[in-house]
Amino acid sequence: MRAVDVMTPTVISVSPETGVQEIARLLLDHRISAVPVVDGDQHLLGMVSEGDLMGRAENQAEKPTPWWLALLSSGPETAASYIKTHGHAARDIMSHPVVDVEEDASVAEIARLLEKRHIKRVPVTRNGKLVGIVSRSNLLQGLAITPPDGEGSVDDRSLREALSKEIEEKLNSVRVNVIVKDGVVELWGLVASDEEMKAVQLAAESQPGVKRVENNMSRMPQGFGAF
Numbered sequence: 560m561r562a563v564d565v566m567t568p569t570v571i572s573v574s575p576e577t578g579v580q581e582i583a584r585l586l587l588d589h590r591i592s593a594v595p596v597v598d599g600d601q602h603l604l605g606m607v608s609e610g611d612l613m614g615r616a617e618n619q620a621e622k623p624t625p626w627w628l629a630l631l632s633s634g635p636e637t638a639a640s641y642i643k644t645h646g647h648a649a650r651d652i653m654s655h656p657v658v659d660v661e662e663d664a665s666v667a668e669i670a671r672l673l674e675k676r677h678i679k680r681v682p683v684t685r686n687g688k689l690v691g692i693v694s695r696s697n698l699l700q701g702l703a704i705t706p707p708d709g710e711g712s713v714d715d716r717s718l719r720e721a722l723s724k725e726i727e728e729k730l731n732s733v734r735v736n737v738i739v740k741d742g743v744v745e746l747w748g749l750v751a752s753d754e755e756m757k758a759v760q761l762a763a764e765s766q767p768g769v770k771r772v773e774n775n776m777s778r779m780p781q782g783f784g785a786f
Contacts (some may be wrong), residue, residue: 560740562669563662563716565701566683566691567736568723572597575604575650582607582649589734590749590779593680595657596649601688605653612652659684660693666701669693700738700747700775714768715739722766726759735759735776742770749779 572595573582585594586609593608646652659682660669672681673695683691719739726735735748744763750756756776763772 560666560701561662562660562664562666562683562691562693564719565666565697565736565738566662566693567697568691568720569727570595570682570689570692572601572689573607573649574598575648575653577649579612579647579649579652583612586612595682595689595692596653596655597689603657603659603682603684603687603689605649605655606657606682607649607653611654657682661685662690666698670698673698696747697736700736700745715741718742718744718766718768722763722769725762725766730755730758730762734779737763742768743773744769744771745773745775747775748777750776751779753778 571585571589571591573585575596575598577596582594586592593606595603596605596607597603658672658676658678660672662683662685664683669681673679680692680694682689683693716739719737722739722744723737726737734750735746738745738747744766746759746763750759756774756778759776760772760774763769
């Protein structure tokens with residue numbers, strides 16, 4: 560399997576101008592731990608993670624130090640740290656450059672990359688533009704149904720793309736991830752209601768070429784997402 564076979568294609572992203580509070584709300588509301596930062600053409604610029612936001616919180620809890628004294632005392636590194644902990648927008652606090660993979664990167668390559676870099680997810684790009692994201696859970700979902708040397712077939716990929724597009728456009732269920740192997744569809748992710756879960760499963764069952772649907776989705780906890 561390749562990145563294109565297991566990635567989440569609908570990615571919640573922010574612009575460089577997105578404010579810090581809005582980013583925090585997005586992470587909470589969508590139950591994610593990081594968001595890519597992209598420009599108007601979807602070129603990947605950076606990532607903002609929970610860690611970047613927690614660094615700000617820790618800094619604010621400390622005894623304030625006059626900014627001009629800190630900048631004068633430690634030079635460029637302190638200046639960069641000050642910007643990251645006091646910035647108001649994504650461009651100020653994002654981590655960059657970003658480690659990313661192309662669509663044809665194998666699941667094994669991605670697993671090694673996550674382990675080597677000690678990261679939880681990696682953006683997937685096509686010609687430098689963001690097209691998806693692969694997390695550790697995506698890898699586990701793919702590996703659970705794939706033989707060690709297995710590769711997703713072209714038909715499986717076409718089916719997955721068609722179903723993902725149907726869910727995104729007709730149901731707006733951005734939390735659902737679709738994996739297809741030999742015509743068997745696995746549905747993973749969180750949905751807001753029993754009706755949404757049923758609608759997603761029906762969309763999968765109605766897709767031409769689907770042999771079987773395995774529903775692994777879960778209901779989002781009641782009240783989840785409140786800031």
